[in-house]
Amino acid sequence: MFEHLKAKPADPILRLMQEFREDSHPQKVDLGVGVYKDEQGHTPLMQAVDRAQRILVESELTKSYIGPPGSPLFNDQITQLVLGNGLATKLKERLAVAQTPGGCGALRMAAEFIKSCQPTARVWVSDPTWANHVPLLGGAGLPLETYPYYDQQTGGVRFDAMMETLKKSARAGDLVLLHGCCHNPSGADLNSKQWQEITEFCLDKGVVPFVDMAYQGLGQGLNEDALGVRYLFNAVPEALLATSCSKNFGLYRERTGALMLLSAKAEQTPATASELFTRIRSHYSMPPAHGASVVETILMNSQLAELWQSELNAMRKRIQTLRLQLNQGLKARGVDRDFSFIERQQGMFSFLGISPEQVNQLRKDFSIYMVESSRINLAGLSAHNLDYVCDGIASILKG
Numbered sequence: 124m125f126e127h128l129k130a131k132p133a134d135p136i137l138r139l140m141q142e143f144r145e146d147s148h149p150q151k152v153d154l155g156v157g158v159y160k161d162e163q164g165h166t167p168l169m170q171a172v173d174r175a176q177r178i179l180v181e182s183e184l185t186k187s188y189i190g191p192p193g194s195p196l197f198n199d200q201i202t203q204l205v206l207g208n209g210l211a212t213k214l215k216e217r218l219a220v221a222q223t224p225g226g227c228g229a230l231r232m233a234a235e236f237i238k239s240c241q242p243t244a245r246v247w248v249s250d251p252t253w254a255n256h257v258p259l260l261g262g263a264g265l266p267l268e269t270y271p272y273y274d275q276q277t278g279g280v281r282f283d284a285m286m287e288t289l290k291k292s293a294r295a296g297d298l299v300l301l302h303g304c305c306h307n308p309s310g311a312d313l314n315s316k317q318w319q320e321i322t323e324f325c326l327d328k329g330v331v332p333f334v335d336m337a338y339q340g341l342g343q344g345l346n347e348d349a350l351g352v353r354y355l356f357n358a359v360p361e362a363l364l365a366t367s368c369s370k371n372f373g374l375y376r377e378r379t380g381a382l383m384l385l386s387a388k389a390e391q392t393p394a395t396a397s398e399l400f401t402r403i404r405s406h407y408s409m410p411p412a413h414g415a416s417v418v419e420t421i422l423m424n425s426q427l428a429e430l431w432q433s434e435l436n437a438m439r440k441r442i443q444t445l446r447l448q449l450n451q452g453l454k455a456r457g458v459d460r461d462f463s464f465i466e467r468q469q470g471m472f473s474f475l476g477i478s479p480e481q482v483n484q485l486r487k488d489f490s491i492y493m494v495e496s497s498r499i500n501l502a503g504l505s506a507h508n509l510d511y512v513c514d515g516i517a518s519i520l521k522g
């Protein structure tokens with residue numbers, strides 16, 4: 124039964140990682156892979172996570188099943204983190220929450236949930252969006268449509284074009300997928316006025332907002348990054364939100380995330396929750412426990428929570444500083460293109476805005492690696508390689 128299968132082409136980012144590993148250039152730089160890195164190029168185990176794990180090893184008494192919704196304590200804590208205490212309390216009776224295997228698990232379960240309650244719904248995604256949105260949402264059988272988003276000229280959002288498309292073509296019952304903060308791949312985020320306009324639009328048109336929040340705390344701050352989402356959730360009748368602890372807790376491989384479903388009325392919540400938990404049961408049955416136990420241990424302990432926040436702040440500040448240094452470094456080398464958008468964007472990613480040929484040239488001549496679209500992970504930069512990277516970019520732009 125397997126004979127007819129053909130190997131699929133390697134995922135471009137995995138191929139890039141492989142090439143990077145095999146490259147013997149002493150100054151090689153990886154700006155491709157989407158994980159946070161410190162000055163030494165490591166993706167560190169956060170100290171708060173390390174301490175929480177030690178507490179868990181000492182205190183954990185069972186590895187018994189945790190059930191499809193996961194840990195209720197984690198679900199409460201993560202809801203408070205995303206929505207803030209006031210709004211989380213206000214919406215409590217209208218929210219169904221499940222701990223999921225990462226943000227990916229949350230996105231896929233959201234898609235399965237949508238498919239089962241609104242089979243004709245389409246999901247509107249930004250152009251461009253995170254590449255994995257396509258298989259995660261489309262794989263559940265949902266048709267995807269795109270709305271204009273990234274403006275190559277300004278490095279900002281094509282907000283008028285976005286709204287025009289949505290107003291013209293989105294139907295009541297469709298979903299609009301919004302990146303909560305730190306848009307991946309572009310780094311271009313909506314401002315608060317734009318969040319308000321989208322909220323108005325969803326209310327007017329009966330379009331359901333679906334937020335992917337994978338980088339809370341890596342843009343402007345834990346609360347600042349969630350303001351748009353909070354405004355939206357406070358106003359709309361129904362909404363979905365997928366969140367991830369991969370980046371802000373550095374828990375990548377522990378597969379820790381959550382899905383929140385907001386129902387229009389509290390009486391609806393038990394049925395919404397039941398549908399969600401049934402979907403989960405028929406996919407992976409229940410989530411892994413460890414990552415969520417780490418997160419709840421941190422958030423329930425004020426000292427650990429403080430330590431975690433200070434570590435997260437340091438990560439965010441490092442990225443912000445690298446954004447400034449990259450723009451200034453390019454300017455100082457007399458590059459005539461304006462890269463100031465890199466300073467205005469948020470989170471780990473930005474497009475350099477160079478051609479695939481120039482991306483190739485950077486890899487061949489300088490062993491500087493990035494994906495073909497010229498998306499770079501700012502956290503791959505450091506004091507050790509910043510001048511080298513600026514020299515390389517300046518050289519291919521001038522040459």
Ligand code: PMP
Pocket residue numbers: 157224225226227228253307335336337367368369375379380
């Ligand atoms: N959404 C976006 C936009 C992402 O970039 C990521 C992580 N790269 C995720 C969701 C989910 O990641 P994970 O499943 O590792 O939590």
